[in-house]
Amino acid sequence: xxxxxxxxxxxxxxxxxxxxxxxxxxxxxxxxxxxxxxxxxxxxxxxxxxxxxxxxxxxxxxxxxxxxxxxxxxxxxxxxxxxxxxxxxxxxxxxxxxxxxxxxxxxxxxxxxxxxxxxxxxxxxxxxxxxxxxxxxxxxxxxxxx
Numbered sequence: 001x002x003x004x005x006x007x008x009x010x011x012x013x014x015x016x017x018x019x020x021x022x023x024x025x026x027x028x029x030x031x032x033x034x035x036x037x038x039x040x041x042x043x044x045x046x047x048x049x050x051x052x053x054x055x056x057x058x059x060x061x062x063x064x065x066x067x068x069x070x071x072x073x074x075x076x077x078x079x080x081x082x083x084x085x086x087x088x089x090x091x092x093x094x095x096x097x098x099x100x101x102x103x104x105x106x107x108x109x110x111x112x113x114x115x116x117x118x119x120x121x122x123x124x125x126x127x128x129x130x131x132x133x134x135x136x137x138x139x140x141x142x143x144x145x146x
Contacts, residue, residue: 021072021122022061025083030057034083037113037124044122046113050086057081058090072120086126088113 025035025048034056037046058079062072081090092109114124 020063020066021075021120024059024061025081025088026057026059027052028055028057035088039122042121042123044117044124046088046124046126048083048086048088048126053084054082055080056083056088058088075120082110090116092116 021039021044023035023037023044023046024033026033034052035046035048037044039045058081060072060075060077060079062075066072076093079090079092081088083089089110089112092111117124
């Protein structure tokens with residue numbers, strides 16, 4: 001019986017979803033980390049500073065395996081955006097319009113993070129409202145900008 005269980009456990013460990021796509025949100029000057037997120041399976045968990053308002057730079061990082069499999073076709077490593085009261089809005093390139101219904105605002109194509117990632121079959125979950133964020137290097141939640 002024990003001989004049958006070990007191979008099963010080993011196979012389950014191999015099949016466990018690995019953390020893949022990662023996101024870091026920085027202020028425009030790349031001085032202060034304002035958020036972090038990563039995917040596991042088809043879920044994307046994200047934590048954002050709730051009391052920051054202003055322009056941001058959003059950086060995505062894929063694993064080598066994801067790049068080789070083209071898991072996120074068309075995903076760029078950098079996007080500009082805005083973070084306001086814990087809501088992340090990305091400025092998506094024009095070619096994304098064919099796959100996403102975006103809102104055109106003053107000539108810019110803007111999408112919420114959830115809408116943007118839905119094109120890659122990822123659903124977003126965030127930190128609960130009022131939760132204090134304690135990620136290393138993440139800006140204090142009570143600090144306002146602008």
